[in-house]
Amino acid sequence: SQQGEEDPQALSIQEGENATMNCSYKTSINNLQWYRQNSGRGLVHLILIRSNEREKHSGRLRVTLDTSKKSSSLLITASRAADTASYFCATGSSGGFKTIFGAGTRLFVKA
């Protein structure tokens, strides 16, 4: 079963613009991870944020987590055509070891 919902389902922006993707989840979590997947290829782990963290940065990526609202956002700044991919949030549940994925956002960055 899928834990979360992501929005938007698809996002199309111009190169250089920022892209924001949101993820909501239902149960208590230990951590939340964001992954990228280029068309038909493997998952690339982008960033992990733990339940006691509120914000995390990695290069052009900024992730926020609001456990009171059970939501997270991924911001990609100064997007590039190479950022075109599907982005998934995935949650690790409290007291468990399963990682459950959201539906994903398809990002298109136009050159």
Place this chain on the structure above:
Amino acid sequence: SAVISQKPSRDICQRGTSLTIQCQVDSQVTMMFWYRQQPGQSLTLIATANQGSEATYESGFVIDKFPISRPNLTFSTLTVSNMSPEDSSIYLCSVFDVMNTEAFFGQGTRLTVV
């Protein structure tokens, strides 16, 4: 971190046949999982591969269709049995690093059933 190798990376199979996918991890791990990603969809957890006991399946998945072995802490197999075109998906092996509470994924096996 853990390095996960999956074999085969892709295959085209006839309907009615079975395919066994192997997952090898470079270190001993407690938790191993199998996921399916249908075309254009997200990843769905199939089952937890338990070492020394039967796998634990998620709702909608059954052992007869997806038998799983886990003979030791570094290896697991997933068999897709009696395949139909609807089984065409990417199947991914995953391990969970309990110390860092982080999941790692193999590159996946792309299965096409014709």
